Amino acid sequence: MTILVVGASGATGKNLVEQLLKMGQEVKVIVRPSGKIPDSWIHEDKVAIIKANINETGVDEMAGYIKDCQAIASCLGHNMSWRGIYGKPRRLVTDAVRLLCDAIKKNPPETPVKFLLMNTAGNRNRDLNEPISFGEKLVIGLLRLLLPPHPDNEAAADYLRVNIGQNDSLIEWTVVRPDTLTNEDEVTEYKAHVSPSRSAIFNPGKTSRINVGNFMAKLITEDALWNKWRWKMPVIYNVEYQEEKR
Numbered sequence: 195m196t197i198l199v200v201g202a203s204g205a206t207g208k209n210l211v212e213q214l215l216k217m218g219q220e221v222k223v224i225v226r227p228s229g230k231i232p233d234s235w236i237h238e239d240k241v242a243i244i245k246a247n248i249n250e251t252g253v254d255e256m257a258g259y260i261k262d263c264q265a266i267a268s269c270l271g272h273n274m275s276w277r278g279i280y281g282k283p284r285r286l287v288t289d290a291v292r293l294l295c296d297a298i299k300k301n302p303p304e305t306p307v308k309f310l311l312m313n314t315a316g317n318r319n320r321d322l323n324e325p326i327s328f329g330e331k332l333v334i335g336l337l338r339l340l341l342p343p344h345p346d347n348e349a350a351a352d353y354l355r356v357n358i359g360q361n362d363s364l365i366e367w368t369v370v371r372p373d374t375l376t377n378e379d380e381v382t383e384y385k386a387h388v389s390p391s392r393s394a395i396f397n398p399g400k401t402s403r404i405n406v407g408n409f410m411a412k413l414i415t416e417d418a419l420w421n422k423w424r425w426k427m428p429v430i431y432n433v434e435y436q437e438e439k440r
């Protein structure tokens with residue numbers, strides 16, 4: 195299988211690529227010319243590196259990059275700097291999701307492409323009843339106003355959920371929602387939930403980036419897992435306490 199990863203130079207994207215390589219997959223990465231990637235990828239036959247700015251890439255050019263890909267994963271996110279948060283492109287993730295979906299439609303695949311979007315436990319799945327308290331509503335309202343990456347994450351997930359939906363013959367999708375991201379060296383036990391089991395605002399859980407990478411890689415390579423989570427927005431947490439394992 196060949197998988198395109200965008201946001202591959204990021205902290206989670208790198209983990210996803212490494213997990214896919216461990217599973218024997220072929221990976222294409224699109225990274226900015228300034229993006230830093232591990233030296234090992236340069237010498238790795240199973241990694242194809244495309245240097246391009248995704249927000250300056252046209253749909254025909256993208257269609258050329260993805261024509262042999264059976265899955266596409268986005269780990270894009272705004273850099274946590276003033277420019278990354280408040281500068282352009284304000285809709286980095288949403289625009290990339292739309293571009294990639296349009297590019298898939300340019301060369302219709304025989305079987306649907308799996309599309310995986312890394313998102314956040316701070317976003318709700320509006321296909322389900324995911325109630326939040328008045329306090330959470332207030333904080334999320336403020337985040338929408340003051341932190342442009344948050345509405346971008348919401349709009350990107352909504353593009354798949356609403357615009358692509360569950361009846362598209364070319365694209366199947368899942369939106370992976372980790373909680374507070376941490377860095378670990380090894381994959382540890384983690385659990386995927388249909389909806390958040392705790393408040394992302396007032397009682398956040400932890401999700402290591404390597405576990406996000408492992409879960410996304412398994413979704414791509416294991417059809418039973420894919421069939422369980424396609425068209426859903428799994429929330430994943432590291433298993434930290436004995437009682438959570440039950």
Ligand SMILES: NC(=O)c1ccc[n+]([C@@H]2O[C@H](COP(=O)([O-])OP(=O)(O)OC[C@H]3O[C@@H](n4cnc5c(N)ncnc54)[C@H](OP(=O)(O)O)[C@@H]3O)[C@@H](O)[C@H]2O)c1
Nearest residue numbers: 201202203204205206226229270271273313314373374375
């Ligand atoms: N922080 C948290 O606790 C948390 C929790 C849940 C979800 N999330 C979400 O998780 C996602 C990824 O997190 P992360 O820590 O892995 O992110 P990260 O390390 O900052 O990686 C972001 C990726 O996006 C790319 N990118 C940023 N701006 C770009 C632009 N203008 N054009 C093209 N590429 C661009 C970066 O490329 P360069 O390497 O070239 O900069 C990098 O590959 C984010 O969407 C975030 O909202 C975060």
